Amino acid sequence: MLEIDNLSHVYGAGTPNEHRAIEGLNLSVAEGELLCIVGPSGCGKSTLLRSIAGLISPTGGQVKVEGKLVRQTPDNLAVVFQDYSRSLFPWMSVADNVALPLRRRGMDKKARREAAMEALESVGLSAAERKYPFQLSGGMQQRVAIARALAYRPTLMLMDEPFGSVDAQTREDLEDLVLKVRGHHQMTIVLITHDIDESVYVGDRVVVLSKAPAHVVGDLKVDLPGPRDQITTREHPDFVHLRAEVGRLVRGHAAVV
Amino acid sequence: MLEIDNLSHVYGAGTPNEHRAIEGLNLSVAEGELLCIVGPSGCGKSTLLRSIAGLISPTGGQVKVEGKLVRQTPDNLAVVFQDYSRSLFPWMSVADNVALPLRRRGMDKKARREAAMEALESVGLSAAERKYPFQLSGGMQQRVAIARALAYRPTLMLMDEPFGSVDAQTREDLEDLVLKVRGHHQMTIVLITHDIDESVYVGDRVVVLSKAPAHVVGDLKVDLPGPRDQITTREHPDFVHLRAEVGRLVRGHAAVV
Amino acid sequence: MKATAEVTAKATAPPRIARRSRAAARRRGVRTVAFRWLVLAVLVLLWEVATRAAGSAFFPTPGTIVTRMQAMWFSGPPQRLFLSDVAVQNILPSLGRMAAGFAGGALAGVVLGLAVGLSARVYDYLDGVLQFLRAVPPPALVTVFLVVFGFGLRMQLAFIMFSIVWPVLLNTADGARAVEPLHLQTCQVFRLSRAERLWRVVLPSALPKMFAGLRLALSLSLIVMVFSELLPGTTNGIGFQLTEAYSMFDLPAMWAAIVLLGVLGYLLNELFLVVERRVLGWHRAAQEPVG
Amino acid sequence: MSVTATALAPGRPTGATARWSRRAAGALAFAALIELVSRTGLADREFLPPATEIAARMGALALDPAFRAHALTSLLAWAVGLGIAAVAAVPLGLLLGSVPVVDAATRSVVEFLRPIPSVALIPLVALVIGTGLQLRISLVVYASLWPILYNTMYGLRGVDPLAKESLRSYGFGPLSVLLRVSLPSSAPFITTGVRLAAGIALILTVSTEIVAGRGEGMGVFIYFAGIAVPARMTDILAGVCWVGLFGVAVNALLVAFERRAFRWHHARLGEQT
Amino acid sequence: ACSSGGGTTASAPPAAASGGLEKTKIKVATLPAIDSAALYVAIDQGLFEKEGLEVTPQVVQAAPEAIPMMLNGEIDAMFGNYVSMFQAQDKGTLKLRILAEGSRAAPDSLSIMVLPTSPIKTAKDLEGKTINVNVLHNFQELALTQVLKANNVDPASIKYVQVTFQNIMPSWKGGQIDAAYLGEPMVTAATSTMGARKILDPASGPAAEFPISGYVSTQEWYDKNPRVAAAFQRAIHNAAKLMENNREVVSKVLPTFTQIDAATAATVTFPYFSSSDNPVRLQRVADWMLEARWLTKAIEVKTLMSPTTSG
Numbered sequence A, B: 001m002l003e004i005d006n007l008s009h010v011y012g013a014g015t016p017n018e019h020r021a022i023e024g025l026n027l028s029v030a031e032g033e034l035l036c037i038v039g040p041s042g043c044g045k046s047t048l049l050r051s052i053a054g055l056i057s058p059t060g061g062q063v064k065v066e067g068k069l070v071r072q073t074p075d076n077l078a079v080v081f082q083d084y085s086r087s088l089f090p091w092m093s094v095a096d097n098v099a100l101p102l103r104r105r106g107m108d109k110k111a112r113r114e115a116a117m118e119a120l121e122s123v124g125l126s127a128a129e130r131k132y133p134f135q136l137s138g139g140m141q142q143r144v145a146i147a148r149a150l151a152y153r154p155t156l157m158l159m160d161e162p163f164g165s166v167d168a169q170t171r172e173d174l175e176d177l178v179l180k181v182r183g184h185h186q187m188t189i190v191l192i193t194h195d196i197d198e199s200v201y202v203g204d205r206v207v208v209l210s211k212a213p214a215h216v217v218g219d220l221k222v223d224l225p226g227p228r229d230q231i232t233t234r235e236h237p238d239f240v241h242l243r244a245e246v247g248r249l250v251r252g253h254a255a256v257v
Numbered sequence C: 001m002k003a004t005a006e007v008t009a010k011a012t013a014p015p016r017i018a019r020r021s022r023a024a025a026r027r028r029g030v031r032t033v034a035f036r037w038l039v040l041a042v043l044v045l046l047w048e049v050a051t052r053a054a055g056s057a058f059f060p061t062p063g064t065i066v067t068r069m070q071a072m073w074f075s076g077p078p079q080r081l082f083l084s085d086v087a088v089q090n091i092l093p094s095l096g097r098m099a100a101g102f103a104g105g106a107l108a109g110v111v112l113g114l115a116v117g118l119s120a121r122v123y124d125y126l127d128g129v130l131q132f133l134r135a136v137p138p139p140a141l142v143t144v145f146l147v148v149f150g151f152g153l154r155m156q157l158a159f160i161m162f163s164i165v166w167p168v169l170l171n172t173a174d175g176a177r178a179v180e181p182l183h184l185q186t187c188q189v190f191r192l193s194r195a196e197r198l199w200r201v202v203l204p205s206a207l208p209k210m211f212a213g214l215r216l217a218l219s220l221s222l223i224v225m226v227f228s229e230l231l232p233g234t235t236n237g238i239g240f241q242l243t244e245a246y247s248m249f250d251l252p253a254m255w256a257a258i259v260l261l262g263v264l265g266y267l268l269n270e271l272f273l274v275v276e277r278r279v280l281g282w283h284r285a286a287q288e289p290v291g
Numbered sequence D: 001m002s003v004t005a006t007a008l009a010p011g012r013p014t015g016a017t018a019r020w021s022r023r024a025a026g027a028l029a030f031a032a033l034i035e036l037v038s039r040t041g042l043a044d045r046e047f048l049p050p051a052t053e054i055a056a057r058m059g060a061l062a063l064d065p066a067f068r069a070h071a072l073t074s075l076l077a078w079a080v081g082l083g084i085a086a087v088a089a090v091p092l093g094l095l096l097g098s099v100p101v102v103d104a105a106t107r108s109v110v111e112f113l114r115p116i117p118s119v120a121l122i123p124l125v126a127l128v129i130g131t132g133l134q135l136r137i138s139l140v141v142y143a144s145l146w147p148i149l150y151n152t153m154y155g156l157r158g159v160d161p162l163a164k165e166s167l168r169s170y171g172f173g174p175l176s177v178l179l180r181v182s183l184p185s186s187a188p189f190i191t192t193g194v195r196l197a198a199g200i201a202l203i204l205t206v207s208t209e210i211v212a213g214r215g216e217g218m219g220v221f222i223y224f225a226g227i228a229v230p231a232r233m234t235d236i237l238a239g240v241c242w243v244g245l246f247g248v249a250v251n252a253l254l255v256a257f258e259r260r261a262f263r264w265h266h267a268r269l270g271e272q273t
Numbered sequence E: 001a002c003s004s005g006g007g008t009t010a011s012a013p014p015a016a017a018s019g020g021l022e023k024t025k026i027k028v029a030t031l032p033a034i035d036s037a038a039l040y041v042a043i044d045q046g047l048f049e050k051e052g053l054e055v056t057p058q059v060v061q062a063a064p065e066a067i068p069m070m071l072n073g074e075i076d077a078m079f080g081n082y083v084s085m086f087q088a089q090d091k092g093t094l095k096l097r098i099l100a101e102g103s104r105a106a107p108d109s110l111s112i113m114v115l116p117t118s119p120i121k122t123a124k125d126l127e128g129k130t131i132n133v134n135v136l137h138n139f140q141e142l143a144l145t146q147v148l149k150a151n152n153v154d155p156a157s158i159k160y161v162q163v164t165f166q167n168i169m170p171s172w173k174g175g176q177i178d179a180a181y182l183g184e185p186m187v188t189a190a191t192s193t194m195g196a197r198k199i200l201d202p203a204s205g206p207a208a209e210f211p212i213s214g215y216v217s218t219q220e221w222y223d224k225n226p227r228v229a230a231a232f233q234r235a236i237h238n239a240a241k242l243m244e245n246n247r248e249v250v251s252k253v254l255p256t257f258t259q260i261d262a263a264t265a266a267t268v269t270f271p272y273f274s275s276s277d278n279p280v281r282l283q284r285v286a287d288w289m290l291e292a293r294w295l296t297k298a299i300e301v302k303t304l305m306s307p308t309t310s311g
């Protein structure tokens, strides 16, 4: 599905502010996989995401989605941006924000509205459909951004700390929602998170990135039994072990896998 | 230090979008206390914070800071906004952003710069001083916002999910930083967080708010021994107990304290 | 905290997003209007006193001017809204020219502005020429306009459009260029078509700046309308009456035209603001301090 | 920087040479159009001479000290007028844009004055303040005030409220917030207003000279070329082209200034500089 | 530099003959047209100097523009056409004093012309046609009305459009005006370069020697400076006398304040320059204006004129 080959990105090359964000990063994600990426703040996770989405052209290496080199944004892709509040359109109501991308899906107005409402419902925001983004709390805005991506039914979904601004309970609900949607609609998901527990809980695989310039320092397969559950899964010894493992990797110790 | 008396806030009163965000909320915070507030997404935490900061005038009840009714922003106050990226000034370098509020402190240019550098250093961003906010990652921007508030040395600091965008390691460091600074400079801190562990770890007290309209449903004193430590404190049985307690409260079950 | 309270009401109750609390709004509206008229009344009074004291033929009193306006334009039959023949023959054609010129110029400005603001290529090709044309004084080009467009309406409209297009163009380009990058990235990610991006994202975010340009262009179109009525071959219009009045030293008539222009400008601007408030409701609301 | 996302049509970054050659191509195409229209007789050559003739005349005029004196006089009026307008309009815009009461109170008067054409004012202003340079300057100020004023007012509306609140929360008063947040944040749009005003001021300077000028000035030069028999169209258009080129130069300077001063703005938008 | 061509006379000590002038330096607004020539000749020939006056001409583009200047004291006197001046007097804009007569229309100095291809052959053909004027409701219309009447053409049928000087040729060639109302030097130019035909001389018949412009000041200024006024009038009249039989003195000054080059200056038809004042012929202008309802009340021109001190 997704092949990243020796990717490098340098910001402001040749300026005094030159910054090597990514260097020699290799990664591949299988169809239908849910990959979690963790790594220190400022290491280059969002940069990696932008490269996959074709929003920046990396200064070295290449990204392939479904075997095709990414030059422009690949088809059927959705992104939940880290800066969610800025990615919503302030002149549209919440429902319109969610419905907008569906125009590309050739849906008529009614179908768009229904899909949008359904997505909003799934993130617990059906009451907010007529509101404008600025009338929502931070966490609600973030959920609108998630709803927008979900409603779009992408085959590849990129999520940049999508649950950072919601409370613990909602977060769990959203994690389960993502797992459910992924199961139903054959989606490949790349999810960036800072929450190590979360990465292990939702991920099929967890990739740990190094400090800048980012490259892969750990790549752990998460082999947890059957449908995941917030209580039982998190109590599972493998979970506890993997969590500790990821934690060690993030803190810069060698992996012990 | 801070007295909140029967506070209510209604957005868009008299419109179809009328929303009662806070209702009959009472709360008081002692001098030097570190109060954590947790509550469901969209319940009214940020609204409460804005009322304390005098940025909105509540539609009912009152807020007193150091015995004085809040009509305008109280003196010696700093806020770390939830939407940190928009609260930074894009036309200023990181160092200038941090140094700007220090003008209120009557510091000369050099002193301002030094204080700014020191604060940036403490959040691990000394290398970024000359960069502009848009050149930073989300987590780095958030740390700049924290540095700006810290450098100001307020007597009352309001933080709205200040560590939401940083990785686990940095988050712990920042938690400890806040604890340290609080100890050194006699600060009263109100900290909103979604991380229940964090609320118990850093807080002297944890207040749990209900769903909208927000009021206090739980108010737990955190009585953990001595200087807190990321490892030992979190292993302490009281910690585990309190954490579960807060979790229950957030999930809407009755408190058992 | 009165100021904040007002702001609060305004912020949370933009038109179209939510209707504001009626009674309070009405009260405030009445107060603002009353205040505005009070200021106006005081100024007119001062004007009357000053012109009386000066007693110059060049500066007739407001009373004289209004009398003249009434006699010249508003002494017609009631079924024609009191418009006299002179008014029908001059004011209406002028307004028509202005409206057509404004519409054409605004449209051209928006289209060109978007093109220049969005495409670096178009910008490179056109920028030099546009900046050149923008600085060219139209009165010096009357002969060229005459040769290209001929006498009369066509030339006048070309003249008006040529003059008012610039504020719209520059501000639209500025707005189109300053669209929040993340909005554009969102468009790109969801593969919105060019038209959708333009119509649903670029245009709405450029609108606030476009409106600044349009508001400038509106009053400018009145000004240029007057200029255009000085062009060879004009036989009617407010501008025509204005110059004719001055060439015959009929200063009250000239002042009448000036005041009429002022009043028209004021009314058109109020109308414009009503439209702006509708279209930019979201903007106003979103930009007001939260509260 | 290689951000491709920001342009509507993601184009590959282009080098300075490419950009300049495009500019030159645009200008040449325009000149060629005029040349063609004139030489083919689409427009009477007597009244629209070919571009090459105009260009040749422009060259000759540049060497003519009398013409240079005209140009200098106009520039003086232009610069002084624009300077006064900018210095007056920005604070005024800040005031009207940030204190709604003042805006409401003055709106009727401002909107009444705005559509009054300066031609109508010439005799009146002339009577009061005389007909020298001061007449031109005051008319230039009057006309070029508005774009700066309105762009300032509208620019203030676009300031992120959270940025303002940030400063407010540190106890800064409304004035500080205005000067330290609102002003820098809207500065790029205000500069666009100044660019607009620069053009309007130029037009007004020359037009006023054409209508009422005496003594020296580009407009006077153009006027006298016009009353000759037959009218010296080449002179008129050469003069006009010098004015236009000056406009291009001023605009380029302002844009360069803008790119420098507001690098944060352009860089954030991912523009190539 | 084009505009102040005439220059000023060298500052001169007041001549014995004209001692007691209220002031010796005056500024006079003139037009860049042949009609203002007398003033420039008077400067050029030292006639003002002889009167002890130092006159600075200020070229303006149209007479109405000079009135504010005169009212606010920027200039002392101006050269303006009577129609405008009488209108200003009538409307109370100006309390007028005529210092000296200036120019009168000479045969062929004004002309109604058509292009060689035009179907218009006679004055009668002008009926219902569009004709340009420099300014609406001014002396051009006034004179032509009289001449048309004398030629049995209905003056009311003519459509006048205001066309600035520079745009007469393009409008004419472009067919937007049917016949062109030209003054010098355009008459000469149109005849020689375009083969234009003359249909009518607006300065013939009843309008022969029609007074066009004169030198005026405000009554107030005149009351304060009677001797200056007299000296000024003498110099203008003397200049006119000098010019009567001597084209060269005129041709010599023309290029300095008009856009007429020396070659053209040698061939154009000059108007008549008045070497004396004549209230009777001026009264005609006022009467015609009243008839056309351009005045609200009759003007008795004699009361506006200054006593002749020359000759």
Ligand SMILES: Nc1ncnc2c1ncn2[C@@H]1O[C@H](COP(=O)(O)OP(=O)(O)OP(=O)(O)O)[C@@H](O)[C@H]1O
Binding pocket: A011, A012, A019, A021, A039, A040, A041, A042, A043, A044, A045, A046, A047, A048, A082, A212, B134, B135, B136, B137, B138, B139, B140, B165, B166, B167
């Ligand atoms: N436009 C830019 N110009 C220059 N440097 C940039 C730019 N954007 C990002 N960077 C730098 O690249 C590095 C990686 O940024 P990125 O946003 O990818 O980090 P991240 O891993 O997403 O961090 P976080 O977890 O804090 O969001 C950072 O050090 C940042 O300073």
Ligand SMILES: Nc1ncnc2c1ncn2[C@@H]1O[C@H](COP(=O)(O)OP(=O)(O)OP(=O)(O)O)[C@@H](O)[C@H]1O
Binding pocket: A134, A135, A136, A137, A138, A139, A140, A165, A166, A167, B011, B012, B019, B021, B039, B040, B041, B042, B043, B044, B045, B046, B047, B048, B082, B212, C012, C290, C291
């Ligand atoms: N400007 C506004 N106009 C109308 N409603 C608003 C406005 N701002 C906030 N609200 C509403 O008030 C409620 C509380 O918002 P607030 O931002 O205080 O929530 P919060 O507790 O901070 O949530 P989160 O944890 O998601 O940030 C939300 O339901 C939101 O929709």
Ligand SMILES: [Mg+2]
Binding pocket: A045, A046, A047, A082, A160, B137, B138, B139
């Ligand atoms: Mg990131």
Ligand SMILES: [Mg+2]
Binding pocket: A137, A138, A139, B045, B046, B047, B082, B160
């Ligand atoms: Mg919040």
